[in-house]
Amino acid sequence: MAREQQVPSLVIRLICESVIDNLGPKSLHLLFTQTGLQRYYDGGELPPDDESPSATIDELSTIFTMSFQIFGDKGMKPILLRAGRDMLHHFRAHNKALAALAGTAFTVLPTDTKIKLVLSRAAKIGEELLHSPHRTYDTPEGYFVEITNSPYCVGITSDHGVCYFPVGFYSEALRWATGQTYAVTETACVAAGAQVCRFHITHQEQP
Numbered sequence: 001m002a003r004e005q006q007v008p009s010l011v012i013r014l015i016c017e018s019v020i021d022n023l024g025p026k027s028l029h030l031l032f033t034q035t036g037l038q039r040y041y042d043g044g045e046l047p048p049d050d051e052s053p054s055a056t057i058d059e060l061s062t063i064f065t066m067s068f069q070i071f072g073d074k075g076m077k078p079i080l081l082r083a084g085r086d087m088l089h090h091f092r093a094h095n096k097a098l099a100a101l102a103g104t105a106f107t108v109l110p111t112d113t114k115i116k117l118v119l120s121r122a123a124k125i126g127e128e129l130l131h132s133p134h135r136t137y138d139t140p141e142g143y144f145v146e147i148t149n150s151p152y153c154v155g156i157t158s159d160h161g162v163c164y165f166p167v168g169f170y171s172e173a174l175r176w177a178t179g180q181t182y183a184v185t186e187t188a189c190v191a192a193g194a195q196v197c198r199f200h201i202t203h204q205e206q207p
C-alpha cells in the first residue's frame with residue numbers, strides 16, 4: 001500500500017530549493033538522475049509549491065537515502081534542517097489548526113500548554129503528510145515526538161539520528177509558538193537501530 005501513498009508536491013519542492021541554495025542546481029540534477037526520479041525535476045522546472053499529490057512515500061525515501069549517499073551526513077544536515085523549517089512556515093500560513101495558534105487567545109496560555117499544543121498539531125500535519133503514525137507525549141524528562149515508519153531514514157545506517165527534516169520542522173514550530181529556542185534532539189532513530197524515531201525536547205529553553 002505504501003507505494004501508492006503520495007506526499008504533497010511542496011515537500012519535494014522545499015528539499016529541491018534547499019539543495020540548490022546549499023549545493024547548486026547541478027547537485028540537484030545529479031540527485032534526481034541518481035534516483036531515477038527526473039520526472040519531479042527535469043533540470044530547470046521545480047515541482048509546484050502546493051499540496052498537490054506528488055512522489056510516493058517510497059520515492060521520497062529514495063531521495064533521502066540517495067542524498068545521504070551522494071552528499072553525506074554533513075552535507076545533508078543543513079539542507080534538511082532548513083527544508084523542515086520552511087515546511088513549518090508553509091503550514092503556519094496554510095493549516096487552520098496551526099494558524100489558530102497565532103491568535104491572541106493562544107499567546108496568554110502557559111508555555112507548557114503552548115508546547116503541547118504546537119507539538120501535537122505539528123505532529124498531526126506530519127502524520128497526514130507522510131502516512132506514518134506520530135505520537136506526542138511528555139514526561140518529567142521533557143516532551144517527545146515519536147514517528148513510526150519514518151520515511152526520512154529508510155535504508156540509511158548511522159551511529160546517530162539522521163531525521164534532520166523533522167528536527168528542523170519541530171524546532172521551528174516551538175520557536176514560532178513560544179518565541180523561545182528549544183533543543184530538539186533525535187535520541188532514537190531507526191537508522192541507528194531503534195524501533196522508532198524519537199525526538200526529545202528539553203523543558204529548559206536554550207539561551
Ligand SMILES: [Zn+2]
Pocket residue numbers: 150152153161162163186188189190191196197198
Ligand atoms: Zn530517524
